[in-house]
Amino acid sequence: MNSAVHTNKIHEGRNVKRFREMLGIKQEALAYELGDDWNQKKISVLETRETIDVPLLQQISAALKIPVEAFQNFDEEQAINLISNNATFENCQQPAFFNHHPNFNPLDKLVEAYDEIKRLNAELLKVKDEQIRLLQSLVEKK
Numbered sequence: 832m833n834s835a836v837h838t839n840k841i842h843e844g845r846n847v848k849r850f851r852e853m854l855g856i857k858q859e860a861l862a863y864e865l866g867d868d869w870n871q872k873k874i875s876v877l878e879t880r881e882t883i884d885v886p887l888l889q890q891i892s893a894a895l896k897i898p899v900e901a902f903q904n905f906d907e908e909q910a911i912n913l914i915s916n917n918a919t920f921e922n923c924q925q926p927a928f929f930n931h932h933p934n935f936n937p938l939d940k941l942v943e944a945y946d947e948i949k950r951l952n953a954e955l956l957k958v959k960d961e962q963i964r965l966l967q968s969l970v971e972k973k
Contacts, residue, residue: 844880846902847891851878854895864894 851861858878862869877883883891885899892899 841906842881843883843902844878846905848878850895850897861894865890
């Protein structure tokens with residue numbers, strides 16, 4: 832009998848890469864945390880492996896401060912299905928950190944940005960003038 836059951840294999844290396852990237856950690860930094868035997872190239876190869884030995888996953892878990900189970904159980908396809916089946920725009924509750932009503936005036940921020948641009952331009956002109964004076968003095972000495 833032919834079964835149409837689709838089993839997704841968890842790709843632990845890809846999960847390490849996903850979590851590392853979500854945390855904004857470079858491969859070199861993770862290699863440094865794992866010890867002298869590690870470098871960027873070894874991390875790159877590790878992230879292509881479908882399964883990773885548990886002791887190594889424990890080291891990575893400690894370095895990234897993510898539970899080992901996250902690397903072993905996270906399935907992107909299941910996560911996408913869960914989100915697409917449960918999230919609609921009408922009944923979606925916004926996370927607490929997502930604020931549609933900022934507590935500042937956007938025009939004030941725009942004015943602040945323009946003021947900062949003017950200040951930086953003035954500094955650039957000042958530096959340019961100093962460089963011109965320096966060059967003129969060097970030309971006069973010759």
